[in-house]
Amino acid sequence: xxxxxxxxxxxxxxxxxxxxxxxxxxxxxxxxxxxxxxxxxxxxxxxxxxxxxxxxxxxxxxxxxxxxxxxxxxxxxxxxxxxxxxxxxxxxxxxxxxxxxxxxxxxxxxxxxxxxxxxxxxxxxxxxxxxxxxxxxxxxxxxxxxxxxxxxxxxxxxxxxxxxxxxxxxxxxxxxxxxxxxxxxxxxxxxxxxxxxxxxxxxxxxxxxxxxxxxxxxxxxxxxxxxxxxxxxxxxxxxxxxxxxxxxxxxxxxxxxxxxxxxxxxxxxxxxxxxxxxxxxxxxxxxxxxxxxxxxxxxxxxxxxxxxxxxxxxxxxxxxxxxxxxxxxxxxxxxxxxxxxxxxxxxxxxxxxxxxxxxxxxxxxxxxxxxx
Numbered sequence: 001x002x003x004x005x006x007x008x009x010x011x012x013x014x015x016x017x018x019x020x021x022x023x024x025x026x027x028x029x030x031x032x033x034x035x036x037x038x039x040x041x042x043x044x045x046x047x048x049x050x051x052x053x054x055x056x057x058x059x060x061x062x063x064x065x066x067x068x069x070x071x072x073x074x075x076x077x078x079x080x081x082x083x084x085x086x087x088x089x090x091x092x093x094x095x096x097x098x099x100x101x102x103x104x105x106x107x108x109x110x111x112x113x114x115x116x117x118x119x120x121x122x123x124x125x126x127x128x129x130x131x132x133x134x135x136x137x138x139x140x141x142x143x144x145x146x147x148x149x150x151x152x153x154x155x156x157x158x159x160x161x162x163x164x165x166x167x168x169x170x171x172x173x174x175x176x177x178x179x180x181x182x183x184x185x186x187x188x189x190x191x192x193x194x195x196x197x198x199x200x201x202x203x204x205x206x207x208x209x210x211x212x213x214x215x216x217x218x219x220x221x222x223x224x225x226x227x228x229x230x231x232x233x234x235x236x237x238x239x240x241x242x243x244x245x246x247x248x249x250x251x252x253x254x255x256x257x258x259x260x261x262x263x264x265x266x267x268x269x270x271x272x273x274x275x276x277x278x279x280x281x282x283x284x285x286x287x288x289x290x291x292x293x294x295x296x297x298x299x300x301x302x303x304x305x306x307x308x309x310x311x312x313x314x315x316x317x318x319x320x321x322x323x324x325x326x327x328x329x330x331x332x333x334x335x336x337x338x339x340x341x342x343x344x345x346x347x348x349x350x351x352x353x354x355x356x357x358x359x360x361x362x363x364x365x366x367x368x369x370x371x372x
Contacts, residue, residue, distance in 0.1 A: 026041065028088070028162050029160070029162055029163040031045050031089055032089050036255070039369070040371055042372045043359045044334075044336060044363070045089045045335040046088060046335065047165070047337060048090060048337050049167050049220060049221070050260065050341045051092065051096075052338075052341075052342050054351070056082075057085050064115060065117050066110060067112055069096055070110055071147070072147045072148075075095070075151040076152075077154075079091045079092060079093050079155060080159045084162075086352060088162075090162055090164070091162045091165070092165040092166070093148060093155065094148045094166075095119070095341075097177055098120045099144050100139065100143075101125075102142075102143035103136070103140075103143035103145050104134075104136060104178065105126055106125055107122075122177065128179075130184075130187065130195065130198045133178065133179070133198050133202075139205060145209070145212075148213070152213060155217075156217035164218050165218060165219065165220050165221070168206050168209045168210055168224070169206070169225070169226065170223055170225025170242075171199045171203045172184065172199060172233075172241075172245075173224065173227040174205075178202070181227070184198070195241070203245045203249060207248070207249055210253045211253065221258070222258040223246065223249055223253075223258070223259050226340075229264045230264045231285070235268050243274075243275060246259060246276070250277050257278055258278065258280070258281050259275055259279075259281065260282075262340060263283065265291070266286055278300060279301070279302050280300070280302065281337060283340055286304055287331075288304060288328070288331025288332060297368055298368060300369070301334055302335050304328065304333070304337070304338075305325060305339060306339060307342050310325070311347060311351045312346050312350075316347075316350060318350055318353045321353050322354070325357040325358055329361055332367050335366075
């Protein structure tokens with residue numbers, strides 16, 4: 001990762017009494033929502049808009065991991081327990097990427113009797129061509145979609161102090177949950193009009209899903225067009241085919257909203273920042289300093305610590321985890337935020353050190369957000 005000193009932006013002075021009053025009032029939710037509004041916060045937020053469920057919390061609740069995907073109360077309570085146990089600023093559902101695919105009719109393997117960390121998977125996709133793609137008008141009533149809505153409502157009621165996040169995949173990435181991805185990848189060059197027609201159908205579905213999550217109480221929402229980094233799609237294709245649909249989806253959702261893309265993103269980061277999101281989120285392949293140079297200090301940049309190497313890898317020491325988060329913050333992020341879903345089987349001492357470092361080392365103002 002590239003490194004340089006954290007850039008600071010002057011801000012109006014705040015009286016000591018007012019500062020103390022505001023700091024005393026800040027809850028995790030207030031900290032996150034102030035950050036999205038680019039208002040000063042008391043410390044650097046540590047949160048995510050992607051999966052944050054952790055095994056220590058699941059074990060404390062006495063749950064089996066696969067069952068948290070199929071029970072609204074278990075989903076909500078495991079999300080809340082994970083955040084409270086480790087001091088995160090947000091609680092996020094759902095956890096897996098197959099909810100919409102299940103709702104349109106695909107059979108999902110849920111592994112409900114397993115004691116292992118197994119996410120739902122799609123053994124076989126029923127659509128074999130783009131011509132077959134038809135999205136049910138009542139998708140929010142099908143499969144586990146009502147379960148996710150109910151989990152959001154439970155989180156809203158039971159954890160009002162935490163920022164409530166929800167997410168959905170972007171249309172290109174979502175297509176890989178509905179069709180074999182190589183159908184679209186080949187179609188980009190040979191059947192462009194058909195690919196765009198398919199993406200438009202999925203785009204309309206994603207808008208509806210996001211609006212339903214917001215209506216259920218989500219404080220912010222993340223659009224995860226994960227499979228469109230430049231190690232898979234060229235910047236030209238991204239501009240022509242991906243960006244217009246990002247803009248359409250984000251324009252239909254209320255703020256705050258985040259755009260996340262996995263893989264290499266430095267070549268498209270300026271286009272990402274021009275899609276209508278309140279913040280852009282990147283993963284570990286991104287050079288944060290280069291992205292900051294390109295998008296400037298007025299855009300919120302979230303990222304991008306390694307979700308396996310720092311909190312989970314057996315040989316990673318606490319000291320190495322701390323150093324990794326300091327490097328992350330030196331990349332001029334506005335909040336410490338994982339590069340993807342957290343892997344549930346963490347080392348508790350590493351995760352606690354990661355959060356502590358974000359709070360303490362991240363006490364300096366970030367480029368877009370000041371400090372109280």
